[in-house]
Amino acid sequence: MSIKTGNGNGQARICLVTWRNFSRSACRCGHYEAEDVLTEVDDVDLLRLDATPSLALKRRWLGGLLWRGVSKRLASINPGLRPVQLSRPYDLLVVMCQDVWDLPLINAVKGWEKYCRASVCWLDEVWGWLVPQLKSVLHVLNRFDYVALGLGGSLDSVRRVIDRPCHHVPGAVDAIRFSPYPEPPPRVIDACSIGRKWEGVHRSLLDLSAKKGFFYFHDTAVDGGIIQVLDHRQHRNVLANTFKRSRSFVVAPAKMDLPKETHGQSEIGYRFFEGSAAGTVMIGRAPVSEDFPKLFGWPDSVIDIKTDGSDVGEVLSRLIAQPERLRQISRRNAREALLRHDWMYRWKQILGIAGLKPTAAMEAREQRLKQLAELAANDS
DSSP, X not given: OEEEESSSSSOOSEEEEEOTTTOOBGGGHHHHHHHHHHHHHSOEEEEEOOBOTTHHHHHHHHHHHHHTTOOGGGGGSOOSBOOEEOOSOEEEEEEEEEEGGGGGGGGXXXXXXXXEEEEEEEEEEOOGGGGGGGHHHHGGGGGSSEEEESOGGGHHHHHTTOSSOEEEOOOOBOHHHHOOOSSOOOOOEEEEEOSSOOHHHHHHHHHHHTSTTOOEEEOOOOOTTTOBOSOHHHHHHHHHHHHTTEEEEXXXXXXXXXXXXXXXXXXXXXXXXXXXXXXXXXXXXXXXXXXXXXXXOSTTSSEEOOTTSTTHHHHHHHHHTOHHHHHHHHHHHHHXXXXXXXXXXXXXXXXXXXXXXXXXXXXXHHHHHHHHHHHHHHOO
């Protein structure tokens, strides 16, 4: 276990629990990026938990029992992390969980209910239809004062099974890292696709890439949940530098290729935040949800294409023939992301939920975001 103190004097007001010492999965890098932003704009002790050799085995064993609903008590077991005892007070404890199976990890931290005036669990992913089956582990959320959910469509389901205030706090991005401003690089990549793919769209883009002069950049690995990265900052920098050099960018609702996991619940995937921040022209399909128009409700935020890929070439050809429209979409996407979707805005929401005021560093970052947004609006 190690602690990085935000202001260097041991008086950080926030204790932020992180898994970064034992999990380097690519799918967690966005969360670590969010944690980095908070440490930059607030006084934070970053509590890095460490694994014991038995972590992987215990997590599988415990997860299987919790899935079968054997006993709620099992969710109070430490699944193989080195225990940590808090010994000083904090105004706020924050835990970011990728999914419900992260919840037992908090059992490694002892004394936080005594030493933390308020606590927030930010649970990124839990699908509404699964909530009734996961009561045995979701009851852990009752240990926190407040709960934030990344999936807005699951709010009602979770509220029915826990006794804590539950808020929707969507994903975001380090908009400064991903922004092409103040010095936009040339967009040398014609189309970019990272992560889950519609096979028809992918094949159509591969066909286009076989033609002279069309550059289609895509990953070739599968299952981002188990891909390990060497360093989360390097990983995010590579993505940012690739996306801001891409003209078009394929987006889709979260887990669009796994209907058995979503059961028709349509949610916003992280690529929407990243693609807009990088100023790409996002092509694909927007989620059918109440949240999408609120978060991405500006003209041409997503250019529709057919999921079988049959019209990709035609849509891209039309866009290429309208260079001024392309520039307008790019500038608008980058500007709106800077004003709406930086992690700082989400942390400001979390602080508001917990009754804490924003810091001067938060206000300074917001001013920087507005300055970059102004550059995007006036870019000619």
